[in-house]
Amino acid sequence: MSIKWVIAIVPTELLEQLERKLATVHAPDLTITRVKGYGEYKNFFSSDLTSVHTKVEIFADEADVEAITNAIVEVGKSTVPGAGIVAAVPVEKLLHLHIESK
Incomplete structure (x- = not known):
């Protein structure tokens, strides 16, 4: 069994809709974190160019x-720069801490 780490940075206002959609595709577990940064889109109205988004992480x-x-x-999906990103990364090892199982 091969595990991947799916990481997505999305606008915070899409979070509720995204959670509902992920439930329909049986995403097993997810972690949600508020993040701040910049990439393709830079917030020129902020003193440090950053904007706030949400990071969603799923091991599947x-x-x-x-x-x-x-x-x-x-x-x-959007035509607006800074709409977000998604990546899937291989996981070499994944352990559940409460039972130390793979």
Whole structure:
């Protein structure tokens, strides 16, 4: 079984809609973090050019990654710069701390 780490940076206002969509594709677990930064879009109205977004992290079986990333893209797609990103990264090792199992 191969595990992937799906990471998405999305506008915070899309979070509720994204959570509902991810539930339909059986995303197993997710972590949500408020993040600040800049990339393609820079906030020239901020003293440090950054804007606030939400980072969603999901560890999933490789077989489920396509459906998960498609769900994120479906909710987040936009023609506006800075709409967000999504990536899937291989995971070498994943342990559950409460039972030390793989």
